[in-house]
Amino acid sequence: MNVTWKPLPRLQTSLGTEYQTTAEGPRRLEAEEDNEGYLLGERTSRFLTLTLRQLVVLSPRISLQAYVQVFSGYGRYDRFYAARAAPGDILRLSSLSPITLEEDPSFNLTELRARAVLRWEYALGSTLFVVYTRTQSATPRAEGEPVRLTLLPRGLPGGPHSDSLLVKFGYMW
Structure with missing residues (x-):
């Protein structure tokens, strides 16, 4: 969803949001030392993005x-499986064996990106x-x-976080 507001010809504000949820089947978490065993988990992901743009x-x-x-989101893992397959073999859903894990491989992401440009x-x-940029986690x-x-x-x-300032100077003869 995006909304743009332009109260004056010299001023424009845009606000946008995006939401995404995905239920995925078994996803590979890691391989065992012998490279023939696999650890998988079913993942559900949700992400939300809010974007503000301002022009003056x-x-x-x-x-x-x-x-x-x-940007904010997370991936939650449920139901874990182990499987074995030799290199080059096809790993089939029927070959997955349910297991329990001690550590939760779920994750959470939050990031901020900001930029201001004076022309x-x-x-x-x-x-x-003159461009100022900030990224932060x-x-x-x-x-x-x-x-x-x-x-x-x-x-x-x-x-x-990381901050940067860039100055670009262009001159036409």
């Missing part, structure tokens, strides 16, 4: 664009761009902590 035209030669996206056309055909879960099976962006403010 300050003058015919100066504009500012901003983009923020929050200034200081002379005809000559432009200066949620704080990794501690050893033994249960997986958060939520679409809420928990742990994002204190998580690892």
